[in-house]
Amino acid sequence: MNTLIQKLQSVKNSQELEEIRLEALGKKGIITQKFSELKSLQGEEKRQFAQEINTIKQEFESLYYLKKTQLQTQELQDALQNEKIDVSLFASRSHRSLGHPINYTKDRIIDYFMHLGYELCMGPLIEDDFHNFSALNLPEYHPARDMQDTFYFNDGMLLRTHTSPVQIRTMQAQTPPIKMICPGPTFRRDYDLTHTPMFHQVEGLVVDNGSQTSFANLKYTLQDFLRHIFGDVKVRFRSSFFPFTEPSAEVDISCVFCKGAGCRVCSNTGWLEILGCGVVDEYVFEAVGYHNVSGYAFGMGIERLAMLTCGVNDLRSFFETDLRVLEQF
Ligand code: PHE
DSSP states (O other), X not given: OHHHHHHHHXXXXXXXXXXXXXXXXXXXXXXXXXXXXXXXXXXXXXXXXXXXHHHHHHHHHHHHHHHXXXXXXXXXXXXXXXXXXXXXXXXXXXXXXXXXXXXXXXXXXXXXXXXXXXXXXXXXXXXXXXXXXGGGTOOTTOGGGGGSOOOBOTTSOEEOSSSTHHHHHHHHHOOSSEEEEEEEEEEOSOOBTTBOSEEEEEEEEEXXXXXXXXXXXXXXHHHHHHHHHHSSOOEEEEEEEETTEEEEEEEEEEOTTTTTSOOTTTTTSSEEEEEEEEEEOHHHHHHTTOOSEEEEEEEEEHHHHHHHHHTOOOGGGGTSOOHHHHTTO
């Protein structure tokens, strides 16, 4: 017994302590065995022996708990000492950023509309003529098709030229009321300083029964959205034409660089064109078999918004995956 106490006094860590506990009180431990010897004793002898081993057990246990607390305190101190981080040391350089400006801008747009309860929808990049054109009131030989130089496949399929076909697909798959937003890549045969063959758009569509939606709703939504993205800017609606909306408008904001005074970016007009929108044309509802509904739609180019909000002046730098550029965001 005395050796147990001696060992206990000289333990150096929790593991050794646990070993000694098992040596004394484990299933085959010295003290446990003493208790089993009780069975073979009788009367006074048994009572005395029991008292003895209980005293021993108590003595062992109180020393054990004392040691345990001491060791735990010591081990915590050691850990705090050894795992200390020197915040004044130089950290290794990391490559974290806000992400690609296109994704970052897209997420901001989606975030705004999802907070208003819009549903996130997706559509295929390879489209048929019906969804990309005809159902959107762009029949074959319609001159407005020239606005969108299209990549065609041999079988008549095409790379979608805008995200508007997702309006058609969403209406075909659902019944009103609809409030959807669709971001994604779009393609046109265009390549110069301000155009790339692949670019990104975000489409929005709201449809409700009867005449529950109006141009006023559209105007308020877009105005609030643009101020959310660009801060304190003026917003103006300019009448325009899209085959799938009537009336249609293009939306401008006061130039974020010159505050409307006129500069190179806004071609001295003081305004920047941001998106297209309008009240959904009756023809489009007919094409998807909707009756007695009303709605509005809008579409915008993500690159343009990203260039204006992230201060990028060359569209191509978005697609060159140059880390030196991307790291700046
Ligand atoms: N699809 C149009 C474009 O690519 C934008 C738009 C969407 C206009 C919805 C009106 C309504 O230019």
